[in-house]
Amino acid sequence: MPHLPTVTSLFLVLPLLCLAEVNQVQKVADDVYFHEGEIRPSGHCNNGWIIFEDYVVVIDANFPSGARVILPKIRELTDRPIRFTFDTHHHGDHAYGNYFWHQNGSTPVAHVGAIDEMKKYETGHFGAAPGRWEEAAKGRKDVAESKLKAPTLLYKTEMIFDDGKHRLELLHFGTAHTHGDGWAWLPKERILFSGDACVNGPYNYTGDGDIRDWIKTLEAVKKLQPKVVCPGHGPISGPELLDDQQAFFQSLLDEVKAHLGKDPSKMEATVPSIMANLKKNERIARYVGDFLMVQVEKAWTELGGQPWPKLDIPKTKK
Numbered sequence: 001m002p003h004l005p006t007v008t009s010l011f012l013v014l015p016l017l018c019l020a021e022v023n024q025v026q027k028v029a030d031d032v033y034f035h036e037g038e039i040r041p042s043g044h045c046n047n048g049w050i051i052f053e054d055y056v057v058v059i060d061a062n063f064p065s066g067a068r069v070i071l072p073k074i075r076e077l078t079d080r081p082i083r084f085t086f087d088t089h090h091h092g093d094h095a096y097g098n099y100f101w102h103q104n105g106s107t108p109v110a111h112v113g114a115i116d117e118m119k120k121y122e123t124g125h126f127g128a129a130p131g132r133w134e135e136a137a138k139g140r141k142d143v144a145e146s147k148l149k150a151p152t153l154l155y156k157t158e159m160i161f162d163d164g165k166h167r168l169e170l171l172h173f174g175t176a177h178t179h180g181d182g183w184a185w186l187p188k189e190r191i192l193f194s195g196d197a198c199v200n201g202p203y204n205y206t207g208d209g210d211i212r213d214w215i216k217t218l219e220a221v222k223k224l225q226p227k228v229v230c231p232g233h234g235p236i237s238g239p240e241l242l243d244d245q246q247a248f249f250q251s252l253l254d255e256v257k258a259h260l261g262k263d264p265s266k267m268e269a270t271v272p273s274i275m276a277n278l279k280k281n282e283r284i285a286r287y288v289g290d291f292l293m294v295q296v297e298k299a300w301t302e303l304g305g306q307p308w309p310k311l312d313i314p315k316t317k318k
């Protein structure tokens with residue numbers, strides 16, 4: 001097949017961008033693929049992969065069960081070795097499959113901040129009290145049967161894969177969803193893989209990040225001017241996804257600011273009205289969901305409010 005210019009290729013795949021296709025391989029450009037993971041009940045994240053001349057780079061390791069879904073799908077397309085697995089961040093649904101990929105010849109790669117986060121939360125792996133891995137293993141057979149493999153190939157500012165045809169840049173723009181969010185950017189095709197620093201739906205877990213920094217980080221990322229954004233969860237989208245995600249957080253902060261000065265014990269009762277207000281905005285309504293209570297409290301404490309009493313909601317990422 002003749003090689004198509006990038007813009008034409010993107011134009012041809014644009015209809016794909018409108019479809020939510022869970023568990024389907026979606027070709028985004030020549031040699032560049034996206035796979036929307038099944039969130040319920042599997043808890044899987046989205047994946048991407050890029051087929052270079054000598055090897056394949058996979059975006060996100062997923063849970064071990066998610067990695068098992070992806071590997072045969074890559075093998076249907078190429079027999080080139082899968083050499084690198086890029087953890088966009090330290091969360092289990094993005095990094096706990098590292099050992100599986102490693103067993104299949106791949107080295108886990110991440111921004112240095114992802115290792116710092118792992119040291120904070122994966123205490124069991126680093127020789128202290130049981131941490132998140134051990135907690136997840138109680139409820140997930142795939143985790144219980146595997147082991148944690150921390151990334152061993154790290155970058156501070158960027159890491160570049162370039163075979164002359166494709167260029168993949170692993171970048172970092174500051175704190176957002178976590179303190180170690182990596183972004184995978186293909187400048188020629190203008191395709192961006194965001195991990196959970198940008199999602200498409202009610203999946204914004206705010207516990208390990210900073211909402212105000214997140215808004216600034218998204219502003220910096222927008223300067224890349226992507227044509228396609230492949231989020232960490234939810235369907236593939238155009239560049240407007242970065243704006244929508246940012247608008248959600250800005251609106252959340254604005255809503256919470258209006259309550260500053262109130263007794264923290266009264267705040268939980270305000271969440272339904274905040275939810276109703278946020279849902280009125282069509283652009284951000286899809287981001288409003290189960291995490292809202294935790295998101296509102298996080299915004300409140302970031303803005304200087306005292307923690308709420310008796311917030312009976314799990315605060316750790318499973």
Ligand SMILES: [Zn+2]
Nearest residue numbers: 089091177196
């Ligand atoms: Zn995450």
